[in-house]
Amino acid sequence: MNYFKPISISLSPNVEKDDLKIALNLIIRPWLWRKGKAVKELEESFKIYLGVKYALSFNSGRSSFFAILKALSETERLESGVGVLLQAFTCNAVPNPILWAGLNPMYVDCNNDDFNIDANDLRNKIRPNSRVLVVQHTFGMPANMDEIRKICAESNLILIEDCAHSLGSEYVSAGSPQVMRKVGAFSKVAFFSFSRDKVISSVYGGMAVTNDDKLGEALRQVQTEFGMPNSFWTFQQIFHPIFLHYFVLPIYSFLGLGKIFLVLSQVFHILSKAVSWKEKRGERPDYFPRALPNALAIMALNQLGKIEKFNLHRQKVAEYYYKELAGTQFKLPKKFAERKHVFLRFTVMHKEANEIIYEAWHKQNILLGDWYTTPIAPFDTKMEEMKYKKGMCPNAEYLSKITLNLPTHINISQSDAERIVNFLRKWN
Structure with missing residues (x-):
């Protein structure tokens, strides 16, 4: 037993020995980092798992959300300043893409029962310029999708599911009481995150999914336009589980050395931060939005299999x-x-x-x-x-x-x- 290693809710919690082996193999094979067959394999596996027609990968959940808003600006003619309803009690990774897209975040309160959006407050917050609703399945608990979809139909809102916390969560609609469907299938379009402390993790990564043909093709075009992150950024993500496993976690509580190593690794850009200082100010870092590189798709595929x-x-x-x-x-x-x-x-x-x-x-x-x-x-x-x-x-x-x-x-x-x-x- 290592007394210096903490019981931790974060710090790459999903990493197992096979994930470490993959990262160690990738770190010495840079020709696999950017392009390869893993991206296509991940997208196909994701489509099968969720039962959707389109799944397009990006380098984060917020890149996926930004891609959705950009695609909707083409397919639904979203204009600058249009209102996007979202709940408070969330991460800045949700309002930021709205701001980056030139749209207006409109905050709705949440419930005590499930930490999800409050339907009554939602009704009160809808305005003439409200066009989009983002519903978050907080901590993995599905929102009340029957009520949410009813409100969207009444107010002509485009529904987006934020499934960053909830890959694998399921909901039974009153209209189909015998069928449990996975979240992400109840809206026009949805996005998922593969960040370091999500349901599955490739340190960074995300997916946008839809059954809408027009929107699916628009997302594919946006994915191509975004291009790949640079090789150094990809290296930072591959190295993250390796560095934490061998250098940070074993001595995390020994005179605070592990935590010092982690902070210094981020200061000197050996590792990337989960949230950059720019994002805390509503600004967009240059590594977002991008498509998902092959190396992170390999890591995500292994996690999806588990x-x-x-x-x-x-x-x-x-x-x-x-x-x-x-x-x-x-x-x-x-x-x-x-x-x-x-x-x-x-x-x-x-x-x-x-x-x-x-x-x-x-x-x-x-x-x-x-x-x-x-x-x-x-x-x-x-x-x-x-x-x-x-x-x-x-x-x-x-x-x-x-x-x-x-x-x-x-x-x-x-x-x-x-x-x-x-x-x-x-x-x-």
Whole structure:
């Protein structure tokens, strides 16, 4: 047992030995980085998995979303300043592509029950210039798609699903009560993320999917226009799991050396950051948007092949948390019969959430999640640049003070989950 290695919710949590082997093989084969057959294989596998006609890969979820907005500007004639409705209690990776596309983010509050968009507030926020709705399946919990689709039909809104947290989540529509369909299939178009702490990970990566022929072809054209990221950026992503596994995690808590190594690697651009300083100010870094390079498609393909194992493990860990934290002061995620939750993170509520996160790290070597400590994360995002004003979404602002996330990923063992639960019981 390595006492310096933390129990962590982030830090490339999905990486297993086979993923490391792939990264090590790729790092010495630069001719495979940009072009190859893996991109096509990943897109075809994704189409089969979701049951959709078109799947186009990009180098991040936000690149995928930006590509969708760019394609819609052609197929649906979205003009500058058009309103795009989205929920608060999200990451700046969602409003940023809206801003980059010259559109106007319009924030809607969220529910306590599922952390997803509030249908009543949505109805109140729709304006004459509202053309698009982005519905987020937060933490892997599907939103109430029957209600959302009804509102979109009534108000003539283009529906986009944000499935960054929810690859593999399923929903049963009242119109088809015997059929569970995967999220991403309930809208005109959807996007997914393969970021370092998502359901599957290639460190960076994303996918846009649709069944609409016109939009599918527009997305293909946009993908070609974006081109590939440069080779150094691709190297940074391939090297990320290698560096974390061998140099950061083993000594993360030994005099803080692992964390120092991680910070220095980002300062000197050996590794890329999850969110750049430009994005925190509403600006677009030059490596977005781009198509997905072959090397990251190879990494994502390997992870996609393990998705059932990953999500079954998450659900098993989640059930353990449900059982062991029942009757405590922690408010646990609500269950819905018509929704299959993949539990990217097991999100609980407690009035001392921030203190719990702090003590877990500083006294127990446990890195719990802080999604989200502000209505638009990360915490140092410039809200005014996101066009968010305090008071717009009071429930999202309240939730940001009382939520914390427990890890469920494939590298969380039974003993890890027990340690987390034993620590949390002290706050009962």
